[in-house]
Amino acid sequence: MSVDKETVAKIANLARIEVSEEELESTVGELNNILDWVEQLSEVNTDGVAAMTSVVAADLPWREDKVTDGGYREKVLKNAPQAEHGFFAVPKVIE
């Protein structure tokens, strides 16, 4: 399988990364080089093999469903490029 300009543009949109028309061309080549190389996995027989979900056999720990932490509004907003009235501020999304 390989990607074309249209597919790369679609992926870039899904990933929310602006890719200019010129960059699109070289990105197609770069991605196809990598995809061609990983293609060799298709020769491995994986019939009946379970997909890896965790490298260490361990049950996830459980805890009581209660609030144990939080209340850090100021700390959470401290690094925001724009914060107003105690919220993250973004460009206007409704007309």
Add this chain to the structure above:
Amino acid sequence: MSELTKMTLSAARDALHKGEISAVEITKAHLAAIEDAKELNSYIMVTDDQALEMAAKADDMIKGGNAKGMTGIPIGIKDLYCTKGVHSQTASHILDGFKPEYESTVTANLWADGAVMLGKTNMDEFAMGSSNENSYYGPVKNPWRAVGSDKDTVPGGSSGGSAAAVAADISIATTGTDTGGSIRQPASFTGLVGLKPTYGRCSRWGMIAFASSLDQAGPLTKTVRDAAIMIESMAGFDPKDSTSINIPVPNYEAALSGDIRGLKVGVPKEYRVDGMPAEIEKLWQQGINWLKDAGADVVDISLPHTKYALPTYYIVAPAECSSNLARYDGVKYGLRVNGNSLDDMYKKTRAEGFGDEVRRRILIGTYVLSAGYYDAYYLKAQKVRTLIAGDFKAAYEKCDVILTPTAPSAAFNLGEKVSDPISMYLNDVFTVPASLAGLPGISVPAGLSAEGLPLGLQLIGQAFGEEQLLRVAEVLESAASFKEKPAKWWGEKA
């Protein structure tokens, strides 16, 4: 430069505990050495004032009889760890100005034991790279150069700044992180010991995520003993990371008995890859002989899916990265580039904030997770990953520990591989399989290449078998007796 910067961690610890030196003295010596080695670019940020404050506190701890292994030891921290109020950008432009309001668990453990932070070390952006040429802050120079050459070599990556700092004696030890070889390969390129513990041994809380099923914290040190002391402080269960494992942290240093008689060392035939330099093949054989001489039994083993480890990694890691890095949107922290809509702001911010390699991996990851391709790529890779882990499981029925080279070459020149991503990826051919299986691995300096550059051998252990791994590593280290240091070409002439 002062003799204080030449000390190993264990020697410095002993001298600190006996009161022969003070934490403030040894910290000052390192800060002066850092100033002299600026051109290596191994530190992104030096925290002078904080270091001296921490050192004074460490001296108080020692005077109060509360000294631990890491008390008063000045160390550099990879920029990937969140350190409260201090630059933590994983060497990326997208986290511009980010100063965490909290401390990572691993660094918090080190500070609780009295370690002293010298600063934040340079790295490949988001830990993606094998040469430290992908940093927003510019490449790191390896203190090592080929004999008679004035060309800069790379320190390996992604923990390149951490490796260069210890090799240049401007930090006693450093923290690194390893996703596919990012501690072990730089250790090999700079003549150091680099330990990646078992997945789940250290908490990942407060480590800026790249590929969450693979990322693991570990130390870069001058000796195996130093690694044992430092990992003991870093490791441990953390309720804030549900993948950290709740088992006690042993006294790793006590495991260094020097006795490996009767231990079975596996040598995997699949690691004899095409085009491996003869000198690395020879060093590997030398390593086998050293362990035999120490009383170990050497057995041939097979890890049949080894050749599929790298392509598996380059599906799994980008998939996880595309998901993890979705959080960088110009809203919560870091860079924002304005656009004419919310979506446009996201796209412009992420286009400007991420470097080429990070962008490439996000796109690959987005593709392999997208509708219609998920099964063919991602699910397939996770199945092959099960087979790779199964290879190790079968091998450990025949042996206790596995010996391989760490990397297929010595350090290469700066700029040499930067335009060919796949040839760069091949650097991790020997380190990625253990990462995919979650197993601990350690690189030990074992010799010099014909050009006079360091070469490492890797030992791979069983899950949570760090004690045995360190014990074998120390035996290998004393047999190799690697004492060489890079000839100083930076800063003021000694």
